Amino acid sequence: MASIKKRGENSYQITVSCGYDGTGKKIVKTKTITLESSLTAKQIDKEVQKQAVLFEKEVEDGTYLDGGKLTFAEFTERWIKDYAEKQLQPKTFLRYKDMLDSRILPAIGHIKLQKLQPNHLLQFYNNLEEDGIRLDIxxxxKPEFxxxxxxxxxRIVDLSRSAKVGTETIRRIRSGSSITAKTAEKLCKTLNVKMDTLFIKEEVGHLSGQSIKHHHRLISSILTNAVQWQCILNNPAARVKPPKVExxxxxxxxEEMTEHMLTLLEEEPLKYKTMIYLAVYSGSRLGEVAGLEWSDVDFENNLLRICRASQYLPGKGTFTKSPKNDSSQRIITMPPLVMDLLKEYKAWQNEERLKCGDQxxxxxxxxxxxxxxxxxxxxPTIWFKDFRRKHDLPDVKFHGLRHTNASLLIGHGVDVQxxxxxxxxxxxxxxxxxxxHFLRKPDTEAADKLQNLFSNKKDTSKQA
Structure with missing residues (x-):
């Protein structure tokens, strides 16, 4: 049973015994609550008893968190188990886990949750701005690879099996993508060559302002949960501003370069041509394009439904997930030229299916x-990178096609909504x-139209 002791005028300490530790020492959990001074004696007694029962249950269930004794690392462990693993998308969870393990916990994990102050976070962010802080060497x-x-x-599959490196990773390497030291070492060991024969070590710099901001948001999110779970009274990250991001x-x-790129696609394989057209005309994300199914295409009404995304994670492989958020599930009207291209591509794919037979x-x-x-x-990312290089196009990644779609729509006066x-x-x-940036052009054009409108009227009146 929980015991209750009055501490101050409106505060009470609740104590619950949890047995004894290995040395025979009694284990107790305590919690102090403060009640409103406006409550009557009867209301106070009822509320204290209620809080005592709740506290005793939390201790019995192992869900009570003592913010005064927990370190930030210990609380984060509980946050991962009770929140992150259940609520976050797989890719987001992996990114957060990496930030925590590589930088955040080594720097501030040892600090008691209730002792964590804004100056601790400021010092951490300042350290992230220093050169050499990046761990992802x-x-x-080299072309020699x-x-x-x-x-x-x-073959890619042969090297993948021997080096225990994913086939997708090797494809990215062959197209010029950078890799980690661990992956480079595996490949060189399998190929029996020295690292500097096939790879060049990139310079290690500091984290960008945007990366530091992501660290800040993660810390703030964790501490917000600590406040909600009544481990701390307030969130110290709320009183800290991360470095300003330009x-x-x-x-x-x-528009001109988009037209040129689409012209160049006429000489490319139909599958990749169709991918790029869909990205440009729908503004879909990479995972959304990769996750499209024929049941999502309404040829009769020229509609495209976005309702899933394809994603890849190390250790998990390729999997299907719901789009980024609820609003990402949408139906987009597509121009007839894209729908005609999809019909042509579908016919081609049916021929490929027949060639494969049972396979x-x-x-x-x-x-x-x-x-x-x-x-x-x-x-699509790897292919589009090779395509840009082959035709000396600007360094716009596949996701840039989504930005291209938005800029073209806004530039031609389509409302933001x-x-x-x-x-x-x-x-x-x-x-x-x-x-x-894109919205400034229509805004400037609107100002010019007003200028011309009244200037013309003024000039007409002068002539009269």
């Missing part, structure tokens, strides 16, 4: 591997924030 691949694979007649224009193709695995996906299995989510709905943004303010 990357290695750039592809040449060596060709000389030895190595807003940059979202990378995209302008074809029918998943109803638009974009598949040779045997009908869903494509790796990064395949409609653009937000097509992109799957929860609020139009998100669209306004991300594409503020």
């Amino acid at each position: 990357k290695y750039s691949v 592809n040449e060596l694979m060709k000389q030895r007649g190595l 807003k940059t224009e979202a990378s995209h193709f302008d 074809w695995q029918d998943h109803d996906r638009l974009f598949t591997q040779w045997n009908g299995k869903p494509i790796f989510p990064s395949t 409609t653009v937000a709905k097509r992109l799957g943004h929860t609020k139009a303010t998100t669209t306004t924030s991300v594409y503020s």
Whole structure:
């Protein structure tokens, strides 16, 4: 049973015994509550008894968290188990776990939760701005890597099995993507060559302001839960401002370059041409494009339904998930030229299915591997990178096609609310924030129209 002791005028200490530890010492949990002074004696007694029962149950169930004794690391462990693993998307959870394990917990994990102050966080953010703080040392691949694979007649799948490196990772390496030191070491060991023969170590710099802001948001989110779970009274991260992040224009193709790129696609494989057209004309995210199924295409009404995304995570492989948020599930009207391209592509895919015969695995996906299995989510990214290099196009990544879609719509006077709905943004303010640079052009044109309108009238009156 919980015992109750009056501490101050309106405060009470509740104590629950939890047996004895290995040395025979009695284990007790205590909690102090403060009640409103306006309560009557009867109300106070009722509330204290209620809180005592609740506290005793928390202790028995093992759900009570003592903010005075818990370190930030210990609370984070509980936060991961009770919140993050259940509520966060897999990719988000993996990114948060990496930030916690690599930098946040080594720096502030030892501090008691109730002792954590804004100055601790400020010092941590200042450290993140120093050169050499990055832990993700990357290695750039040399041309010798592809040449060596060709000389030895190595297939991607063969190297993948021998080095225990994913086939998708090797594909990215072959297209010029950077990799971690661990992956580079595995490959070099398997190929029996020195690291500097195939890879170049990239310079280690400091974290960007945006990365530091992500660390701040994660810490603040964890501490917000600590407040909600009554472990601390307030959130120290709420009194700290992370480094200011300079807003940059979202990378995209302008109208002229988009037209040039679409022209170049006429000479490319139909599958990849269709991917790019869908990305440009729908503004869909990479995972949304990779996750499209034929049941999502309404040829009769020229509609495209976005209701799933394909994603890849190390250790988990390729999997299907719901889109980023509720508003991401949407139906987009597509122009007839894209629907005609989809019909042509569907006919081509049906021919490929017949060629494969029993080897074809029918998943109803638009974009598949040779045997009908869903494509790796990064395949469009890798192909588009090679395509840009081949035609000397600006360095706009696949996600930049989404930005291209938004910039073209806004530039041609489509209202922000409609653009937000097509992109799957929860609020139009998100669209306004991300594409503020693009919104200036229509705004300037509107000002020019007003200038011309009244200037013309003034000039006419003078002539009269």
